[in-house]
Amino acid sequence: MANKRVGLFVTCLVDLMRPRIGFATLKLLETAGCEVIVPDTQTCCGQPAWNSGDAPGAVALAKKTIAEFEGFDYVVTPSGSCGDHIRTEYPTLLAEEPDWCGRAMALASRTYELTDFLATVLKVDSVPGDHDGTITYHDSCSGLRSLGIKQQPRALLAMMKGVTLKEMNGCEECCGFGGTFSVKFGEVSAAIAERKCDNVLASGAQAVVGGDLGCLLNIEGKLRRMGDETTQVLHVAEVLAGRV
Structure with missing residues (x-):
């Protein structure tokens, strides 16, 4: 695996x-022996456009991303949401263009969310981080339900001697973000976020950790508005990698 070229889709x-x-993602991949390249022309995977009904915009961004990343052995992203869009939606978006659809399917087969790649493909047996404390884990919707991201981050966190996992109630429930959902349905989103934050606080953990920054920004914003200034809100890559 040390000779594999990995394209990092940053999001x-x-x-x-x-x-x-x-x-942090770069550190984790390089520590595991990968050659990591970050294409400097990358932008958006196109998911917001697709979710908002802008099919032409989503198609254009899909083609751009495919062209930028199809030369790598693997594509890795610290986001189940973006990873799911590339793996699941690109072939559908380009279904009526056979050449592009084939390229989309090929890229989809080599695209992984970060913890899935580390645990399932690389099968790492250690991580470089040194986090110390109790955490509770939020399972993001796309990663969990479409990519099957559940045990992978927990298995990686279990490798860290200083980390104690305290599962919260409703860990698999939505945080209320949902990309453009939080803009279109603000009151509903806020109510869902409050329930999630109540569960985070009830767990007693020092930090809530997850694999999608959109969820984490939503959770952190709600926690602070609820008056909590102490609970850390961290991406799993930050915990696994430690200081970078």
């Missing part, structure tokens, strides 16, 4: 809101 939110997740 829009990570690039713009919390770049350290990208650097």
Whole structure:
């Protein structure tokens, strides 16, 4: 695996809101022996456009992403949501264009969410992080329900001696973000987020951890508005990689 070339799809939110997740992902992959390349022309996977009904925009971004990443042995992203869009939706989006559809399917077969890649493909037996404390894990919708991301992050976190996992009630329930859902249905989104945050606080964990930054931003924002200033909200890559 050490000779495998991995294209890192950073995601829009990570690039713009919390770049350290990208650097943590890079550290994890390189520590595991991968050659990692970050195409500097990458932008969005097209999921927001697709979810908002802009099919032409989504198709254009899909083709752009395929062209940028199809030369790698694997594509890895620290997001179940973006990973799911590339793996599941690209072939559908391009179904009426045989050449592009074939390229989309080929890319989809080599695209992985970060923890799935580390646990399932690389089968790592250690991680470089040194986090110490109790955490509770939020399972993001797309990663859980479409990609089967459940035990992978927990198995990786279990490798860390200082980490104690305290499962919250409703860990598999939506946080209320849902991309454009939180904009279109703000009151419903806020109510769902409050229930999620109540469960986070009831767990007694020092940190809530997840695999999608959109969920984490939503959860952190609600926690702070509820008056909680101490619970850490961390991406799983940040915990697994430690300081970068």
